[in-house]
Amino acid sequence: MSKILEGLKYSESHEWVKAEGDIAVVGVSDFAQEEMGDITYVDLPEVDDEVTAGEEFGALESVKASSDLISPVSGTVVEVNADLEDAPEKVNEDAFGNWIIKVKMSDPSELDALLDAAAYKALIGE
Template sequence: MNIPQNLVYDTEQHLWFAIEDNVATIGITDFAQDSLGDILFVELPDEDDEFDRGDEFSVVESAKKAQSLEAPFAFKVLESNEDLDDDPEAINEDAYANWIIKVQITDDDGVDELVSADAYQEAIAE
């Protein structure tokens, strides 16, 4: 299972984050896409939408189930990956190249709860 070392992770929702200068790129992990199976649809938020910690910002639907994604910290959407509208299964092909959204972090409460690749590996091994 691919777990890039340069990212941080949410162990509960199986999300990955690339954070630089208060901007985060967010996607689902390889573990999540494998668990979901063939992804059929990704509900994307609109640019400039704002979410508080705990708000649902997206839904990833597969043949097996729909998984709601909740904001682990407050943010404003800078960009949604509209390529996923036509090709949601791209996440199955490469979960880390096919991000869901890019956001501006508006309150970093919750950022410190994200974990390293090694800690994420341990969490999914349990």
């Protein structure tokens, strides 16, 4: 059974978002990392890249497959977790403790369209 953190927002494509003012910290859920298996590569965007809610901003690769990362919010990338370039397995070890990008949101109201922990729990059937 995968872990779900209260107080975070979730997308249907299994990203989590933690809002800190107008900055959105984005990662993938524990359910997502479990489904993928051993993650071997994280394809990160660059700082200053524009991202759009619902659109791909990078990818996670497991041994077997590649899975797009979908941005839950729109805005500008202000930081990427470069640690993951050398240690992508950290996402498996702690999906909530290892964020992927931080986005300066252009429209924080987009957060309202995301799922809360209870709704996400229902989505993944746990």
